[in-house]
Amino acid sequence: DIQMTQSPSSLSASVGDRVTITCRASQGISNYLAWYQQKPGKVPKLLIYAASTLQSGVPSRFSGSGSGTDFTLTISSLQPEDVATYYCQNYNSALGTFGQGTKVEIK
Amino acid sequence: EVQLVESGGGLVQPGGSLRLSCAASGFTFSSCAMNWVRQAPGKGLEWVSTISGSGSSKFYADSVKGRFTISRDNSKITLYLQMNSLRAEDTAVYYCAKASGSGIGRFDTWGQGTLVTVSS
Numbered sequence: 001d002i003q004m005t006q007s008p009s010s011l012s013a014s015v016g017d018r019v020t021i022t023c024r025a026s027q028g029i030s031n032y033l034a035w036y037q038q039k040p041g042k043v044p045k046l047l048i049y050a051a052s053t054l055q056s057g058v059p060s061r062f063s064g065s066g067s068g069t070d071f072t073l074t075i076s077s078l079q080p081e082d083v084a085t086y087y088c089q090n091y092n093s094a095l096g097t098f099g100q101g102t103k104v105e106i107k
Numbered sequence: 108e109v110q111l112v113e114s115g116g117g118l119v120q121p122g123g124s125l126r127l128s129c130a131a132s133g134f135t136f137s138s139c140a141m142n143w144v145r146q147a148p149g150k151g152l153e154w155v156s157t158i159s160g161s162g163s164s165k166f167y168a169d170s171v172k173g174r175f176t177i178s179r180d181n182s183k184i185t186l187y188l189q190m191n192s193l194r195a196e197d198t199a200v201y202y203c204a205k206a207s208g209s210g211i212g213r214f215d216t217w218g219q220g221t222l223v224t225v226s227s
Contacts, residue, residue, distance in 0.1 A: 001169075034213040038152075043217045044144075044214075044217055045217070046216075049207070049215075085151075087151065087152050089213070089214070091213055094164075094211055096142065096154040096214070098144075098154060
């Protein structure tokens with residue numbers, strides 16, 4: 001089974017900072033990588049799919065990159081409403097494994 | 108508007124059974140694979156199971172294989188998860204999620220979740 005490893009597990013940054021979260025797959029998954037945002041007490045929401053395609057309605061400060069085994073999610077200018085836990089997910093196989101999550105807080 | 112509404116959660120004793128339902132609306136249900144994802148209290152997301160649009164292909168996480176059964180009724184536009192031999196570690200909020208296509212794909216819409224508590 002493919003394992004997804006995110007880093008860091010948590011981070012604290014100031015409003016306006018550039019934030020980067022990484023996700024590594026244990027084997028190549030091409031670009032079958034999605035990112036989800038889960039705000040406290042809320043349902044997960046799809047942010048990015050195919051590693052770099054922004055889901056409709058998602059602010060342009062979010063971006064994704066990568067292919068194969070290494071991926072990144074970037075928030076170009078952190079906003080208070082971005083406080084959430086972010087998860088990557090491999091959908092290259094039927095086993096839709098998630099990363100363990102990265103909690104983003106405001107400093 | 109695409110909508111998913113789960114039901115059927117509750118308190119059940121270890122070893123017991125429960126059936127979750129997910130009523131769908133706003134899209135062509137039979138054209139989309141459907142999924143169950145769970146989240147234990149204070150923990151991350153765990154993929155549980157996927158069923159293809161036709162219902163012919165089903166996939167399970169190792170943690171639930173042999174105990175849980177995913178199914179769908181395309182005429183009733185409803186997804187199900189039959190959970191047997193429940194354990195304390197199955198305690199979680201269970202979400203149904205719609206895939207972007209008939210097979211494996213990103214989860215583009217999620218329900219609000221239903222809480223399953225396994226405890227004596």
